[in-house]
Amino acid sequence: MAEAADIVIVGAGATGLAFAWRLANLQPDLRILLVERGDFVNQRNAASKKNDWELALQKSFHANPNIRKSAADYPVDESQTPIKPAFFNAVGGSTIRWGAHFPRFRPSDFCSFSQDDIAADWPLNYDDLAPYMDINDEMMGVSGLAGDPANPVRAERGHPPLGFCTGSRKLAEAANKLGWHWWPADAAIASTDSVVGRGACNNCGPCGIGCPRHARASADIAYLRAAQQVGVNLITCKIVKQIITINGEIKAVEVINQNGTIMKINCGELVLAGNALSTNILLRSIDGWHNQLLGQGLMLHPTAIVTGYFKEDLQSYAGPFATSIVSQQFCETDQARGFLRGFQMQVLRGQGPLSTALGGYGERLPWGAQHNRDFDSAFGRSISLTITCEDLPEAENRIEVDKSRLDKFGMPTARMIYRLGENSLKMRDFGIARAREWLVAAGAQKIVVTPLSEQAGFHLMGTAQMGSCAKKSVTRNDGRVHGFENLTIIDASVFVTSSPVNPTSTLQSLALRAADLMSARLAAA
Amino acid sequence: MSKETIIAMLDCLIPGDTTGWPAAGQHGLSSRFLELLDSLFEQADKYLEIMLTELPDNFSALSTKQQTACLSSIESTQPDAFEAVLKACYAAYYTDPRIRQILEKKTGYEARPPQPEGYHLPPFDESLLEPVRARGPIWRKVP
Numbered sequence: 001m002a003e004a005a006d007i008v009i010v011g012a013g014a015t016g017l018a019f020a021w022r023l024a025n026l027q028p029d030l031r032i033l034l035v036e037r038g039d040f041v042n043q044r045n046a047a048s049k050k051n052d053w054e055l056a057l058q059k060s061f062h063a064n065p066n067i068r069k070s071a072a073d074y075p076v077d078e079s080q081t082p083i084k085p086a087f088f089n090a091v092g093g094s095t096i097r098w099g100a101h102f103p104r105f106r107p108s109d110f111c112s113f114s115q116d117d118i119a120a121d122w123p124l125n126y127d128d129l130a131p132y133m134d135i136n137d138e139m140m141g142v143s144g145l146a147g148d149p150a151n152p153v154r155a156e157r158g159h160p161p162l163g164f165c166t167g168s169r170k171l172a173e174a175a176n177k178l179g180w181h182w183w184p185a186d187a188a189i190a191s192t193d194s195v196v197g198r199g200a201c202n203n204c205g206p207c208g209i210g211c212p213r214h215a216r217a218s219a220d221i222a223y224l225r226a227a228q229q230v231g232v233n234l235i236t237c238k239i240v241k242q243i244i245t246i247n248g249e250i251k252a253v254e255v256i257n258q259n260g261t262i263m264k265i266n267c268g269e270l271v272l273a274g275n276a277l278s279t280n281i282l283l284r285s286i287d288g289w290h291n292q293l294l295g296q297g298l299m300l301h302p303t304a305i306v307t308g309y310f311k312e313d314l315q316s317y318a319g320p321f322a323t324s325i326v327s328q329q330f331c332e333t334d335q336a337r338g339f340l341r342g343f344q345m346q347v348l349r350g351q352g353p354l355s356t357a358l359g360g361y362g363e364r365l366p367w368g369a370q371h372n373r374d375f376d377s378a379f380g381r382s383i384s385l386t387i388t389c390e391d392l393p394e395a396e397n398r399i400e401v402d403k404s405r406l407d408k409f410g411m412p413t414a415r416m417i418y419r420l421g422e423n424s425l426k427m428r429d430f431g432i433a434r435a436r437e438w439l440v441a442a443g444a445q446k447i448v449v450t451p452l453s454e455q456a457g458f459h460l461m462g463t464a465q466m467g468s469c470a471k472k473s474v475t476r477n478d479g480r481v482h483g484f485e486n487l488t489i490i491d492a493s494v495f496v497t498s499s500p501v502n503p504t505s506t507l508q509s510l511a512l513r514a515a516d517l518m519s520a521r522l523a524a525a
Numbered sequence: 526m527s528k529e530t531i532i533a534m535l536d537c538l539i540p541g542d543t544t545g546w547p548a549a550g551q552h553g554l555s556s557r558f559l560e561l562l563d564s565l566f567e568q569a570d571k572y573l574e575i576m577l578t579e580l581p582d583n584f585s586a587l588s589t590k591q592q593t594a595c596l597s598s599i600e601s602t603q604p605d606a607f608e609a610v611l612k613a614c615y616a617a618y619y620t621d622p623r624i625r626q627i628l629e630k631k632t633g634y635e636a637r638p639p640q641p642e643g644y645h646l647p648p649f650d651e652s653l654l655e656p657v658r659a660r661g662p663i664w665r666k667v668p
Contacts, residue, residue, distance in 0.1 A: 046640065048638060048639045048640040049638050049640045049641060050638055051620065051622060051625070051637070051638055052620040053638050053639060054616075054619070054620060055561070055564075055565075055616060055620060058565055058612070058616065059564065059565055106664050106665075107664065107665065107666065107667045108664070108665040108667050110667075111667050114667075114668075115665070115667060125667075126667075145649075145651070145654075147658065149657065149658065149660065149661055149662045149663055149664070150662075150663050150664050151664055152664060160648070160649060161649040162646075162649070163646030163647055163648055163649060164646065164647070164649060164650070165646055169650070169653070172653045173653070175657075176653070176656045176657070179656070179660070181657060181660075181663055182657060183654070183657065184649055201643075202640075202641075202642070202643025202644070203643050203644045203645070203646045204639035204640050204643040204644065205639050205644070206639060212640050212641065213640070213641075313632070315644075315646075317634060317644070318644035318645075318646055319644070319646055328663070328664075329663070331664075332663070332664070332665045333665075352619075352639075353619040353624075353625070353628060353634075354615060354616055354619040354620060356619075357615040357618075357619055358612060358615055364611075367537075367538040367539065367596075367611055367614075368537065368538070368540065368593055368596075369540060369589075369593075371538070371539050371540070372539065372540075372541060372542045372544070372546040373542060375546075376544070376631070379628070379632065379634070380632060380634060
């Protein structure tokens with residue numbers, strides 16, 4: 001087992017694997033080691049091949065680690081947040097559990113302060129990341145359509161858009177009636193058979209329990225083999241417990257093995273690629289280092305869900321659940337709306353019978369005399385819209401680490417402290433009204449609103465924001481922590497603002513760029 | 526909790542109807558219900574104990590109206606236990622192969638897992654986008 005590496009990367013998820021692959025290609029002589037707390041997930045045997053597949057969503061593939069409680073999961077104190085944590089611990093990270101919606105942050109997302117006098121600007125811009133987004137698209141395998149008028153011009157996608165069910169088509173036609181923007185969603189899902197080893201999506205629906213065809217990308221499918229082919233090493237079921245420094249320089253990490261023994265891995269560079277929670281825990285393990293901004297500015301993309309129930313069969317059980325239509329009509333700031341920045345609307349479908357009965361994106365069906373009749377009215381006949389709000393980096397929203405409360409591995413527990421700010425609340429309410437309008441235009445007979453989706457803390461952004469000033473940020477624009485030359489963060493804790501769109505495309509492009517910058521730095525040294 | 530009480534409780538939660546849906550208890554789902562309650566909830570024993578305490582001994586002999594009143598009361602006073610029981614009941618019902626056969630007959634949604642066959646959807650119809658394209662760019666250019 002490796003006891004020393006030039007580069008140790010904590011976390012083999014969306015960013016860790018992309019970073020490792022890129023750096024190994026640029027610097028083939030480096031010994032690069034990925035340390036992952038979870039294990040491999042064999043998606044070829046996904047639960048979607050079993051009759052009781054929906055049970056997986058209730059337990060073993062539940063998004064919330066506090067409910068899932070698998071061997072690799074650690075508890076999160078969620079008592080002070082209405083939005084609960086949602087992430088997955090495995091090789092591939094949370095991309096094992098995701099819907100693969102793959103929009104890019106837009107140019108204005110990087111300069112909220114200079115454009116809207118709110119939050120802060122990033123120390124980089126869209127053009128800095130666009131080339132890396134293209135590289136990442138190629139690795140992940142993206143379906144979609146060029147020419148979206150809500151985004152800058154970019155290359156053709158590798159695959160055509162995914163198919164529409166009757167419900168998605170109805171919503172597209174309704175948006176046209178309203179004169180609103182919509183576009184087929186960019187998806188990290190292969191819609192054709194053109195990638196070796198990955199079959200085309202066959203519209204099964206529940207991408208979140210793994211894809212046996214490997215049509216839906218996850219970081220392990222997209223990057224692991226390619227990274228290993230250029231010499232990257234991976235060890236699994238190992239938990240990094242402590243960062244060890246000598247004279248202000250990172251020297252090693254302490255790692256807990258499955259049997260509870262501790263091993264030490266010496267490293268030249270340390271890269272944190274978990275999530276904002278694990279990164280906060282690890283940074284607070286560094287003796288003698290403190291940054292008062294660490295932990296502040298947690299952003300979670302508060303999301304409302306508005307569900308329409310229709311008279312006709314929409315086939316809404318078919319098709320990848322998160323990736324048919326997106327509307328960016330209300331993404332950019334319009335001060336007349338009473339709030340700054342904006343929100344994205346996204347169509348959700350893919351509800352099986354059990355999810356329909358339990359409420360899925362809408363309301364839990366009543367028990368008793370009317371249950372079966374209500375089920376008949378709901379199954380395959382409902383479709384939902386999310387209102388994903390751009391969250392502002394407010395200092396009160398934060399992650400704290402409780403060193404007095406240890407988990408089963410002896411690690412401190414992270415606590416999420418979060419409430420919706422005034423801007424987010426106004427935005428959310430405006431968005432709910434627009435979603436209602438859209439569903440009515442599509443012919444919905446009944447509409448149910450979930451004002452805040454609780455189990456939706458998928459996008460853990462901020463708390464170690466990047467910036468050019470060491471007094472106003474935690475990390476530099478390459479992800480390196482201020483005060484250290486060899487400690488880099490590449491997870492979404494470095495995000496300065498949250499954009500209203502899903503972060504993974506932007507997040508992975510930041511990781512690829514960080515690999516290039518590290519390579520150049522090491523070459524110069 | 527006796528098997529008879531469980532069957533009556535499941536029947537009250539999902540009573541079935543005249544269109545082909547069976548009642549959950551009479552359909553023989555009590556064992557599966559208990560199995561799922563146990564696998565989905567760490568506190569399954571506690572929840573069952575609460576139901577046992579709250580439901581009258583003669584629950585199965587009560588009228589549907591009386592049974593519904595009992596369960597409604599537990600729903601308000603013991604929401605965690607009730608929601609767990611209801612979730613396990615729905616899970617047992619909607620993952621049962623015979624129920625799925627009924628669903629297939631009623632809706633055409635096939636009684637099989639989503640994979641490996643998946644579902645057919647028509648290819649994306651690009652003509653839908655003509656009005657969106659016609660309106661031109663809406664993203665904000667920044668310096």
